[in-house]
Amino acid sequence: MNVSERSRRDRLRELLDAVVDADNTEVGDMARSSYASEFHFSREVRRLTGESPAALRRRIMLERAAWRLHNGEGVSAVAADEGWSSAEVFSRAFRRTFGVPPSRATDLPFRVPAPNGLHFHPPQSLWLDSDGDTKEPDISRLMVAHDIADTAYLLNQAAQLSNDQWAEPISPGQVILDWDGPEPSVGAVLGAIVWTKQVWLATIEGRDFPDRTATRPERTTPAELAIHHDDIGNRWTAMVSDYSAEGRLGDTIIDALCDPPESFQLYGIVAHVLIYSAHRRELARQMLARHGVRTRRGDPLEWMRGD
Numbered sequence: 001m002n003v004s005e006r007s008r009r010d011r012l013r014e015l016l017d018a019v020v021d022a023d024n025t026e027v028g029d030m031a032r033s034s035y036a037s038e039f040h041f042s043r044e045v046r047r048l049t050g051e052s053p054a055a056l057r058r059r060i061m062l063e064r065a066a067w068r069l070h071n072g073e074g075v076s077a078v079a080a081d082e083g084w085s086s087a088e089v090f091s092r093a094f095r096r097t098f099g100v101p102p103s104r105a106t107d108l109p110f111r112v113p114a115p116n117g118l119h120f121h122p123p124q125s126l127w128l129d130s131d132g133d134t135k136e137p138d139i140s141r142l143m144v145a146h147d148i149a150d151t152a153y154l155l156n157q158a159a160q161l162s163n164d165q166w167a168e169p170i171s172p173g174q175v176i177l178d179w180d181g182p183e184p185s186v187g188a189v190l191g192a193i194v195w196t197k198q199v200w201l202a203t204i205e206g207r208d209f210p211d212r213t214a215t216r217p218e219r220t221t222p223a224e225l226a227i228h229h230d231d232i233g234n235r236w237t238a239m240v241s242d243y244s245a246e247g248r249l250g251d252t253i254i255d256a257l258c259d260p261p262e263s264f265q266l267y268g269i270v271a272h273v274l275i276y277s278a279h280r281r282e283l284a285r286q287m288l289a290r291h292g293v294r295t296r297r298g299d300p301l302e303w304m305r306g307d
Contacts, residue, residue: 011048017033041053063111066102070106140249154295166185170184187217187222193281194232201232
């Protein structure tokens with residue numbers, strides 16, 4: 001999701017919070033809670049959803065009411081809880097929307113057609129259907145992009161360390177994978193994230209086993225490793241993207257760099273790299289905290305929102 005899409009989604013979320021807030025029974029209340037004039041608020045909601053605030057709220061309330069009726073709650077109780085002036089008024093609105101009286105709510109789905117794909121989602125949430133014209137999201141591409149971005153972020157935070165702190169063995173004996181050796185320092189853990197991708201790229205691209213000097217904490221700084229990571233990260237991202245586009249992530253490599261040689265499928269390699277990178281990134285966060293460097297969480301959901 002690019003910045004403009006993320007900004008649009010965040011603003012939509014703010015507007016929807018105002019629309020469905022139980023205390024905001026009138027459009028003026030919705031507008032005030034979102035710090036906008038009633039005119040501007042109504043225009044923004046209609047522009048982003050294709051519905052007026054009142055129509056949107058009414059439809060969501062009716063979908064929620066239908067779901068509650070599905071679960072055996074009484075008509076009078078649901079009508080009162082959902083803000084209707086009487087059970088009779090609620091029943092008329094329900095029949096106009098669903099084509100049947102509330103007593104027959106169990107005969108039909110609680111969703112009704114919407115111009116925006118926005119619906120009530122049990123028990124108290126909203127669900128926004130994706131645009132049917134939009135390509136199905138690629139989870140592997142998302143995870144690869146997040147891994148690269150979060151590693152770059154941690155390297156940037158590590159730049160606050162002194163040279164001694166960067167290489168200090170604050171977790172002596174820490175080993176993630178036997179063949180990678182000890183990773184007792186912040187620099188060793190972050191270096192291993194970059195090194196792992198570099199080794200697998202050599203295998204996939206048919207290169208010789210790479211020199212590890214550029215990822216060892218005693219031979220590099222956070223800034224230098226960040227530059228190296230930028231190069232390796234770009235190549236790694238391009239590799240995953242290219243093989244995915246060609247439908248070749250199921251290809252198998254006989255890895256002659258292993259002793260003895262082993263076979264690996266590409267999508268297994270990507271999964272291996274992602275899971276151990278995620279583990280190391282969380283270790284790096286804990287180790288940076290021990291040096292007094294604060295970091296944000298490495299949550300893909302927060303990263304997607306730009307938090």
